[in-house]
Amino acid sequence: xxxxxxxxxxxxxxxxxxxxxxxxxxxxxxxxxxxxxxxxxxxxxxxxxxxxxxxxxxxxxxxxxxxxxxxxxxxxxxxxxxxxxxxxxxxxxxxxxxxxxxxxxxxxxxxxxxxxxxxxxxxxxxxxxxxxxxxxxxxxxxxxxxxxxxxxxxxxxxxxxxxxxxxxxxxxxxxxxxxxxxxxxxxxxxxxxxxxxxxxxxxxxxxxxxxxxxxxxxxxxxxxxxxxxxxxxxxxxxxxxxxxxxxxxxxxxxxxxxxxxxxxxxxxxxxxxxxxxxxxxxxxxxxxxxxxxxxxxxxxxxxxxxxxxxxx
Numbered sequence: 001x002x003x004x005x006x007x008x009x010x011x012x013x014x015x016x017x018x019x020x021x022x023x024x025x026x027x028x029x030x031x032x033x034x035x036x037x038x039x040x041x042x043x044x045x046x047x048x049x050x051x052x053x054x055x056x057x058x059x060x061x062x063x064x065x066x067x068x069x070x071x072x073x074x075x076x077x078x079x080x081x082x083x084x085x086x087x088x089x090x091x092x093x094x095x096x097x098x099x100x101x102x103x104x105x106x107x108x109x110x111x112x113x114x115x116x117x118x119x120x121x122x123x124x125x126x127x128x129x130x131x132x133x134x135x136x137x138x139x140x141x142x143x144x145x146x147x148x149x150x151x152x153x154x155x156x157x158x159x160x161x162x163x164x165x166x167x168x169x170x171x172x173x174x175x176x177x178x179x180x181x182x183x184x185x186x187x188x189x190x191x192x193x194x195x196x197x198x199x200x201x202x203x204x205x206x207x208x209x210x211x212x213x214x215x216x217x218x219x220x221x222x223x224x225x226x227x228x229x230x231x232x233x234x235x236x237x238x239x240x241x242x243x244x245x246x247x248x249x250x251x252x253x254x255x256x257x258x259x260x261x262x263x264x265x266x267x268x269x270x271x272x273x274x275x276x277x278x279x280x281x282x283x284x285x286x287x288x289x290x291x292x293x294x295x296x297x298x299x300x301x302x303x304x305x306x307x308x309x310x311x312x
Contacts, residue, residue: 027300029060029291033308034274045307048279054308055276062291065266067275071283074255076184077146079156081177083132084139087233090164092134095172095231098123103155106201106246111211114203118244123157136170146179146252153249156198160221160231160243169219169241171233177226181253185282190256196226199248206242221245258283265289279310 033039034055039048048054058065085091100123106114131142146154162169177195182188202221204211216222219234219241234241266272279285285308292301 027060027062027291027293027302029058029062029065029289029302029304031289031304031306032057032059033306045284045309047309047311050282050310050312051278051280052310053276053278055274056287056289056306057274058272058289060291062266062293063268064264064290064292064294065272065275066262066290067265067277068262068288068290069260070286070288071258071260071281072255072286073258073281073283074147074150074184075181075190075253076187077150077252078180078182079144079146079177080142080180081130082139082141082175083130084137084173084175085133086136086171086173088136088164088168088170090162090167091136091170094160094162094170095132096125096127096159096161097130097132098157098159099126099149100124100155100157101149101152103157103246103249105155105248106203108201108212111208114211115205118203118205118246139175149252151252151254153251155249156247158221158229158245160241160245162234162240162242165237165240167236169234169236169238172231174229174245175227177229179250179252183256191253193250194226195229198226198250200226200229200245201248203244203246204242205244206239219243279308282310282312284309 033046034057038052039046039054046054083095085095100121103121104117106117108114126144129142129144131140133140158174160172179193180189181191183190200223202212202214202223204213204220207213213220214223216224216230216232218232219238220232221243222230222232223245229245231243265275287306287308289304290301291304292299
């Protein structure tokens, strides 16, 4: 009798242990993209045209599966502004537009260090792209594509540098300066960075006593009104000007991210071996499937991510 009793106890313990192990088993799950003529695979990303139906096949038997995605869409970044000159006979080349993705920024309290920093820096001259007028009283607009700088911090500078003292040194107006960020697909505006938020600071190379002067007077950059930045004219015979207007570093957006609402693909009442989704918008998708097991003793889950590029 004792032997039978111990056998029953052992069998019961084995059954309990087996049930416990089953309840605490980690979820097993994987996802594979089903091959199709319109789907290619390279460098860990699937590529397909817009409108493609992509089928995801599952292995494993989790209790729950959900589908979600993040869609990244690069944007176009454009620097926009207008310029107008007045006075004098030597206007051409007195204003230059410069850009840098490595300028450290002005200290704003040390003339010698800031002068050296500005003068020795390897600025990129974008004046040729800026549609600057070469004659007085002619307003011209400029749009400069900044896509090469997406994801970087960029500094902009305007340099007013005159070379002719026998006539009035010209005035310059820089109006409506903005950076516009728009969707590459339809031109929808996502963000506008105004001049007022770009942190422009003046620096007068020739004025060691007051290099950061910001006033509405001749030969000095005025940023009192950021939408209408101005350098006023200087009378003939005066010292030639070398004045800079430099922004703080500005981050150029990479793009926009859209997050799709999670979709319940499988629960305990459904038996599902695959899921198909139609990708009707271009962009770089990070598709995530979350698989989970739930019971009163244990919770186990895993994430599987698939990268998909949807093109025009």
